[in-house]
Structure formats: C-alpha cells, structure tokens
C-alpha cells in the first residue's frame with residue numbers, strides 16, 4: 162500500500178505541476194519503454210466504462226486504468242464517475258485506478274496523460290487502459306498515445322455519413338459496437354465495415370457477448386517500438402503544454418485584438 | 427480547487443443526495459470523484475489513496491452508519507491513509523456526537539443546504 166500511496170502522490174505532483182514535477186518527469190523519461198497502452202475512445206455513453214469493468218476483474222496489479230472525464234468550461238470543476246461503473250469484486254491483485262479531469266484540454270485526454278504514462282512505465286507496470294473523454298471526431302492525438310486504439314460506438318451512433326467523415330474512426334485499430342443486445346448493431350457493423358474497411362466487432366457489456374473476443378484482440382496487440390512513441394510524445398506533450406499556457410494567458414486578457422495578440426514561446 | 431471522494435458504502439441505494447453534492451462541488455470548481463453505489467469500506471479506503479483526494483465525503487441513508495464508519499476508519503488506519511472524513515445522511519443527534527468523537531470532521535443532516543456543505547468541505551480541504 163505504501164508504494165501505491167507514493168505513486169498516487171507523484172501523480173498529483175505531476176498533474177498539478179507542483180514544484181519538482183519537471184525533475185521527476187525528466188527522471189521518468191530515462192526508463193525504457195515497456196508499457197502497453199490500450200485506449201478506449203468514442204462518444205459519451207456508448208459503454209466504454211462498462212466494457213472496461215470486465216478487464217478490471219481480469220487484470221493484475223501491474224495494470225493501470227486511467228479514466229478521463231470532462232472538466233466544466235464554466236467552473237473548471239468536474240464530476241469523475243467512470244469508476245462508479247466498476248463493480249468488479251475485490252481481489253488481492255487490484256489494478257491501480259485513477260480518474261483524471263480533462264482540465265481544459267481538448268484532445269480527448271488531459272495535459273497530464275504523458276507524464277502519467279511515464280510514471281507507470283517507470284514503476285514497471287505492463288499495461289495501461291485509458292478511457293478518453295467521450296469524443297469522436299477531433300481527437301487524433303489519442304493515436305499518439307495508443308498502442309491499440311479502440312473506438313467504441315453503439316447502435317445509435319449514426320450511419321454511413323459518420324462512417325465516411327474524417328476523425329477518430331480513421332485512426333482506429335478496431336471498431337467496437339457495444340450494446341449489440343439492442344437492435345441496429347448488425348446494420349451499423351456492415352456499414353462501418355464497408356466504408357471504413359476496418360475490423361468491426363459487435364459486443365455487449367450487458368450480456369458479455371464477444372467480450373472474450375475483444376480480450377483476445379487486446380492480448381495480441383503489440384507495444385510499438387520506443388522511437389515511435391518518443392516522437393509522438395514529445396510533439397504532443399509540447400503542444401499541449403504550450404496550449405495550456407496560451408489558454409491561461411488569453412483568459413487573463415480583458416480585451417483582445419486577435420490580430421495583435423502575441424505570446425512568447 | 428479540491429479533490430473530493432463522494433463515497434457510498436454498504437447496501438444503501440439512495441444516490442440523489444450524493445449526486446447533488448457532487449454536482450454542487452463541480453459547480454464550485456472542485457473535482458468530485460463518485461465511487462458508485464454499494465462499496466465496501468476497504469474499497470473506499472483504496473480509492474481514496476489511488477485518487478489522492480483531499481476529503482472523503484461519505485453518504486449513508488440506510489441507517490448502517492454506526493456499523494460502517496468505524497470499519498472505514500479502521501481500513502484507512504491500517505493502510506496509514508490520513509484523510510479527513512465527513513458524513514452526510516439520516517442520523518440522530520446522539521449518533522452525530524459519537525461520530526464526531528471518532529474524528530469525523532463534519533455531519534450533514536438531511537436538509538442541509540448544498541452551499542453550506544460545499545463551504546464546509548472547502549474549509550476542511552484547506553486545513
């Protein structure tokens with residue numbers, strides 16, 4: 162438990178950019194990359210957390226679940242309720258679960274996701290399951306984080322127009338249609354297969370239909386080589402740090418002429 | 427900004443109060459993590475550690491608080507987790523006194539205005 166408490170405290174240090182976070186992050190970068198990252202993305206309410214519930218029960222203490230929910234753009238506060246769906250029974254080898262508020266980040270993740278993954282990697286965790294904020298069309302940065310990117314839909318998630326548009330579906334390694342206990346799943350599956358030319362799996366978190374097949378696909382997926390990861394990480398994390406500064410600065414300005422606005426990098 | 431665990435323990439299925447408090451905390455700019463229903467004291471202890479929250483806000487309307495709160499305290503102590511606990515729900519005056527003696531920082535009876543709850547939790551988080 163002491164170790165867990167320590168990890169939790171370091172996550173807070175990184176998340177709140179408290180004094181010493183840069184030194185810690187620099188240290189974390191020195192560990193070789195061995196963490197497999199599985200991202201669950203997709204629109205709000207399609208059942209991402211409900212599917213993950215199955216894996217919580219199966220995974221050991223070398224697995225982390227990072228659950229991102231949106232922050233209010235009005236108050237900055239958040240209600241983080243993904244883990245409320247986890248009903249798995251207690252066992253001795255519990256995975257480490259942490260909720261994350263997006264805190265103004267728009268890519269489906271949070272500013273802290275890169276340092277968090279580094280921390281779990283250096284603590285010798287083997288797998289990270291990441292639940293992104295319910296998004297679908299503008300979160301290509303998830304591609305940079307994911308070894309295996311799963312886009313979850315439900316039978317109500319649109320039709321051929323959605324399938325053909327640019328966005329996350331283009332990046333997916335696997336498209337999962339959840340709630341296939343309901344009508345319309347087969348129809349959406351055939352549309353998605355035809356238009357995206359990707360593998361589509363119908364599942365149901367409610368009846369556990371095909372969840373074992375999903376599990377197998379995840380097992381077979383590979384950790385990408387380290388160099389790929391580094392390049393995506395440095396670019397995306399740097400961009401996100403810059404955007405965070407920019408947002409803070411813009412918020413402070415009383416009146417702003419967009420054509421005159423300057424920020425030092 | 428504070429981080430608060432909204433914890434529902436035991437067989438109690440009343441979640442309106444807990445969700446309203448969560449929403450109110452969100453609107454005041456805080457991060458509220460909702461545990462979901464039917465947690466064991468042990469699960470709440472582990473959650474509070476992993477999430478590194480500032481306050482554990484427990485809600486119980488089932489009447490089982492005098493049995494469950496001492497177990498929660500024990501599960502936290504066992505793991506050397508040192509975090510303030512508050513209680514919200516249906517409770518008598520006498521029971522409130524004895525919870526306070528166990529170290530519970532604040533008691534929110536049914537009918538306590540949500541604004542007052544947020545203010546008190548903020549104050550406890552800043553201590």
Ligand code: B12
Nearest residue numbers: 438439440441442443483485487488489514515536537538
């Ligand atoms: C609505 C209600 C229900 C709904 C619940 C719906 C839901 N999803 O929540 C339903 C119909 C399902 C229900 C069922 C039952 N209920 Co009922 N229910 C109520 C009722 C009428 C109102 C509760 C409510 O929502 N109030 C509105 C909210 C906003 O107020 P609140 O929950 O009290 O919350 C405030 C504070 O207590 C505090 N608070 C509460 N939780 C939390 C959490 C945190 C973190 C914090 C900081 C603060 C906090 O802050 C809130 C704001 O002031 C109360 C009676 C009453 N007037 O309180 C009975 C009551 C709670 N129920 C009761 C009972 C007995 C039951 C049943 C066992 C009935 C039965 N025989 O089947 C079942 C049990 C269900 C279960 N699995 O637990 C009893 C409990 C008796 C006891 N503790 O000794 C009560 C008190 C009724 C009574 N007088 O007998 N119930």
Ligand SMILES: Nc1nc2c(ncn2[C@@H]2O[C@H](COP(=O)(O)OP(=O)(O)OP(=O)(O)O)[C@@H](O)[C@H]2O)c(=O)[nH]1
Nearest residue numbers: 204205206207208209210211295339340365366367
């Ligand atoms: N019928 C049916 N309902 C499901 C299934 N999976 C999840 N649900 C329900 O769908 C609702 C949303 O489920 P969540 O798991 O919270 O969805 P989510 O994608 O994690 O939601 P966000 O995190 O808010 O984006 C809940 O009411 C679930 O009970 C399923 O396979 N079939």
Ligand SMILES: [Mg+2]
Nearest residue numbers: 209210243292
């Ligand atoms: Mg979810």
